[in-house]
Amino acid sequence: MTSKHxxxxxxxxxxxxxxxxxxxxxxxxxxxxxGGKSRRTTNRLFGGTLCANCTAKIIELGNRVEQGEIKLDEIGIRQRVFVLQRMSH
Ligand SMILES: [Zn+2]
Structure with a gap:
């Protein structure tokens, strides 16, 4: 069907x-x-993904896992993926 309306x-x-x-x-x-990509994200580990509080928390958790103080499965699932990323850096 063709129509102007x-x-x-x-x-x-x-x-x-x-x-x-x-x-x-x-x-x-x-x-x-x-602005460009650099303005749309933060030049930090997990910039544009995690807030500063959670980034600090992830780093702390990662260190504690590396020290053997806690196990990965003691970390909440949302945080765990980032802890794993952090540890593979
Ligand atoms: Zn957060």
């Missing part, structure tokens, strides 16, 4: 939401949606 439904793109921490879901700070 075609009804086209436009779906609005979802508003870009602030990135959230993968562990505690809080909004990540220091991230701008403008």
């Amino acid at each position: 075609r009804n086209v439904i436009h779906y609005r793109r979802a508003k870009p939401s602030m990135p959230h921490c993968a562990v505690c879901r809080s909004e990540l700070q220091g991230i701008s949606k403008k």
